Amino acid sequence: MPLYIDIHNVPGAKATDVADAHLKDLQTQDRYGVRYLRYWVDEDQGKIFCLVDAPNAEAAATVHREARGLVADQIFRVEEGS
Numbered sequence: 001m002p003l004y005i006d007i008h009n010v011p012g013a014k015a016t017d018v019a020d021a022h023l024k025d026l027q028t029q030d031r032y033g034v035r036y037l038r039y040w041v042d043e044d045q046g047k048i049f050c051l052v053d054a055p056n057a058e059a060a061a062t063v064h065r066e067a068r069g070l071v072a073d074q075i076f077r078v079e080e081g082s
Contacts, residue, residue, distance in 0.1 A: 001053050003080060004060050006072030011046035018048055021068050025050075028067040032059045
């Protein structure tokens with residue numbers, strides 16, 4: 001399945017809040033054939049990055065939207081390197 005990285009611009013985002021939101025994604029993802037794999041938070045810049053294995057970008061966005069009402073500002077299909 002394709003890999004995607006999405007970027008959220010959320011000024012004031014805290015790592016603890018993102019951890020809670022990630023759990024909500026995990027509870028929702030199976031309905032859409034999606035697997036949220038990892039996430040990173042830059043509290044200083046208000047940025048959140050999510051790595052997701054999904055059939056398409058829309059499925060990944062749907063999980064975020066349904067789980068917590070917050071969709072990414074950008075999403076990119078990526079290839080994993082070694």
